Amino acid sequence: MQLSFDETQPIYEQIIHYLKKQIARRELGPGDRLPSQRRMARRVGVNPNTIQRAYRELEITELVETRRGKGTFISQDEQIIRGVRRDMAREAIQGFISEMQSIGFSGEEMLDKLKNELKVREGNER
Amino acid sequence: MQLSFDETQPIYEQIIHYLKKQIARRELGPGDRLPSQRRMARRVGVNPNTIQRAYRELEITELVETRRGKGTFISQDEQIIRGVRRDMAREAIQGFISEMQSIGFSGEEMLDKLKNELKVREGNER
Amino acid sequence: MQLSFDETQPIYEQIIHYLKKQIARRELGPGDRLPSQRRMARRVGVNPNTIQRAYRELEITELVETRRGKGTFISQDEQIIRGVRRDMAREAIQGFISEMQSIGFSGEEMLDKLKNELKVREGNER
Amino acid sequence: MQLSFDETQPIYEQIIHYLKKQIARRELGPGDRLPSQRRMARRVGVNPNTIQRAYRELEITELVETRRGKGTFISQDEQIIRGVRRDMAREAIQGFISEMQSIGFSGEEMLDKLKNELKVREGNER
DNA sequence: GTGGTCTAGACCACC
DNA sequence: GTGGTCTAGACCACC
Numbered sequence A, B, C, D: 001m002q003l004s005f006d007e008t009q010p011i012y013e014q015i016i017h018y019l020k021k022q023i024a025r026r027e028l029g030p031g032d033r034l035p036s037q038r039r040m041a042r043r044v045g046v047n048p049n050t051i052q053r054a055y056r057e058l059e060i061t062e063l064v065e066t067r068r069g070k071g072t073f074i075s076q077d078e079q080i081i082r083g084v085r086r087d088m089a090r091e092a093i094q095g096f097i098s099e100m101q102s103i104g105f106s107g108e109e110m111l112d113k114l115k116n117e118l119k120v121r122e123g124n125e126r
Numbered sequence E, F: 001g002t003g004g005t006c007t008a009g010a011c012c013a014c015c
Helices: A010-024 A036-043 A048-060 A080-100 A108-125 B011-024 B037-044 B049-058 B078-101 B107-125 C011-024 C035-042 C050-059 C079-100 C109-123 D012-025 D037-044 D048-060 D078-102 D107-125
Strands: A064-067 A071-073 B064-067 B071-074 C064-067 C071-074 D063-066 D069-076
Touching: A010 A048, A010 A080, A036 A048, A036 D078, A048 A064, A080 A108, A108 B107, A108 D069, B011 B037, B011 B049, B011 B078, B037 B049, B049 B064, B071 D037, B071 D048, B078 B107, C011 C050, C011 C079, C035 C050, C050 C064, C079 C109, C079 D078, C079 D107, C109 D078, C109 D107, D012 D048, D012 D078, D037 D048, D048 D063, D048 D078
Parallel strands: none
Antiparallel strands: A064 A071, B064 B071, C064 C071, D063 D069
């Protein structure tokens, strides 16, 4: 997990985003237990308060659930969990299109550019 | 010009981004004069200092040039100006790919999703 | 630390110059922590914003690195740090030669004048 | 005559310095007439007010003399004129030494560095 | 009017 | 406490 400390985005939001990506990739599934706040704090090199804030926000959106004395757990609600990936993808796509449009690219051009870049990367991997 | 004050991104960075988009779209070209700091401040509804910070950062990257008592102008260097669009596009594409990968999408899937969304939008327009 | 407020040079540049001299003299080394913005501001008798501007400019040139909530630190990059002394010396020498030439001195004369002045000072010290 | 508009030094001071260098080099001598304020302003690409300010300051130090309806003239006082070169040289030398000391150079080292740089330049000329 | 510097002070995220 | 952003407003050099 990489945090960019010089960025404008608050660290707790970076942590939220990181955890949502894990959920989207199914590395964290329904009922799984998150690392304890202290453990996570040590791992990330950050104050436990910051982790707490991240967990709290995730709880508000019902993605996780905290059981006192037990820990913090990924929601059992499959609906919600499946929604994470879809929502993140949608957000990324919408953001990409709107950014590319705002710098003057047509849909065609976006697709071309994207294809191109993917091809380049594929080439590099081999 | 729309600023989203509730976002985590600082206002001066939003202004920078807005101006770079204008340059990318060629709505602002080499030698053009930007609105004065005070005028821009009134238009956007922020403090002139905030605008100045944005203009200064643009000057550091040589996208604009300020002349005391005269105003702030888009660089005459065609190279630099042309680079803006390319760089912004590259950044958007790289960001999109890396985000989509991190939530577990393959290149194929990204392209599909993007095509799909573009088709939907096209339909809506008609 | 002496600031000359009557000079035409902005305070924040004077602070930058002061800190670079400290680095050149190795009184500040890689990883050292600078006084906090507020502390420095009190010490120098200026507004914290002015210090921040100085620190920010130093950060742009990668001489220092700031960590949110932690402080501002001299870069760990030995290369950069070593470069400071060399660059400052070069600048001083180039400036001196060009100034002396512009008032009509030959290289010989510059050297003579310099030797002379150094001798005088040496004499005064004893 | 080169002005650096982005510098912190006021333009009128840059003009003063430029004229003093001309005097030091004897390109302007006792009794010579300076270009009229308007003419100078056009040449330098600056507002006539700015030139006026420069001339006024030179008048205060008695380096020039303004005769109404006639123009601005270099002082006839040989003493003063000869002093210009000497004072500028002294200032340059003192400044150089103090700067070099402040970045940790001994007198020996300054002389070496200076000799070196002069040698390099001599080489380049040939 | 235009940009540049600076102050005093508020509020925020993070420690 | 530490750095980051922002406001309101003063004063300066130059146009």
